[in-house]
Amino acid sequence: MPPTPILLKVLLEERRLLRYGMFCAEYNKAARTVDPHLVGAPPSRAQFHRWTTGELRRLPNTDNCRVLEAMFPGWTADQLFAPCPPDRLTQQDPPPANERTELESRADHSSAEGYAxxxxxxPTRAEFTFARPTHTLFDQAKDIRAAGLSLNLLCQQYPDQRLHQLITGGTTLRCLFLDPEGEAIRAREQEEGYTDHHLVTLTRLNIEVLTRLRKRLPAEAGDRLEIAVYDETIRFNITLIDNRTCIMQPYLPHARGVESPTFIIERQPTGAGLYATFEQVFNQLWERSTRV
Known part of the structure; x- marks a missing residue:
């Protein structure tokens, strides 16, 4: 007889949350109801594997347990990491693969490839920046590529001096702004309801911040900071860090950028998922851009 699975694995299976990315999304939703400080700090992939395989010798830390109990009301952490009660194992098994509909099969494939x-x-950029301060994102980075509108994450929320230290230390930085002299930024201002050229002014300021920084760099480091602009409909703010982490923020209709959600995407060895998609978006925008 195979060993009895722990209750947590059975409950995750029932809710189709055994895939790590999908689990993290639900974990963060529950964390928000427990304590906003816990948002953005799910278990690592290795920890999640130990949780679901019953390899833990003791319960996870208190914060993890609080979030899990919020995800599964009515169950305590002790119960979640204990063998599943027999009555929970009497659920009907899913139908054989050859009896499932084509739509179900395609949905499973999408879950595996699209969210892995x-x-x-x-839910908002404000919650993202609170949970992931910029120094935790950039301080150890060796390659940063960013494309968006004003790139406030780098130009307003990360100190100039730290950027200078990064680049002189060998970091490569490519920044792609929405052209403050173009039509697309004015269309975005109209959509967000600005009448004072707020986005144009902010973007010009941020470009100036980086051009001044570039002038202060040693001669051998100047080429490691590249600045460019593009004039196309703004759809995403994309930041790629060390060819591994992607921070993607969509632009919503009639909503300020700070009100849009933020997705953290980690490149997988298999190449499956969304990282390659947004890296391609960045590369195509960069190829069509104008250097500053």
């Missing part, structure tokens, strides 16, 4: 590398989701 999404590791965290935040």
């Amino acid at each position: 590398d999404v590791t965290a989701v935040f």
Whole structure:
């Protein structure tokens, strides 16, 4: 007889949350109801594997247990990590693969390929920046590529001096702004309801911040900071860090950028998932851009 699975694995199976990325998204939703400080700090992939295989010798830390109990009301952490009660194992098995509909099969494939590398989701940029301060994202980075509108994450929320230290230390930085002299940024201002050229002014300021920084760099480091602009409909803010982590923030209709959600995507060895999609978006925008 195979060993009895722990209750947590059975409950995750029932809710189709055994895939790591999908689990993290639900974990963060529950964390928000427990304590906003816990959003964006799900278990690592290795920890999640130990949780679901019953390899833990003791319960996870208190915060993890609080979030799990919020995800599964009515169950305590002790119960979640104990063998599943027999009555929970009497559920009907899913139908054989050859009896499932084509739509179900396609949905499973989409879940496996489309969300496998999404590791965290935040409902607003404000909650993202609170949970993931910029120094935790950039301080050790060796390659940063960013495309969006004003790139405030780098230009307003990360100190100039730290950027200078990164680039002189060998980090490569490519920044792609929505052209402050173009039509697309004015269309976005109209959509967000600005009448004072707020986005144009902010973007010009941020470009100036980086051009001044570039002038202060040693001669051998100047080429490691590239600045460019593009004039196309703004759809995403994309930040790629060390060819491994993607921070993707969509632009919603008639909503300010700070009100849009943020997705954290980690590249997988198999290449499956969304990382490659948004890296391609960045590369195509960069190829069509104008250097500053």
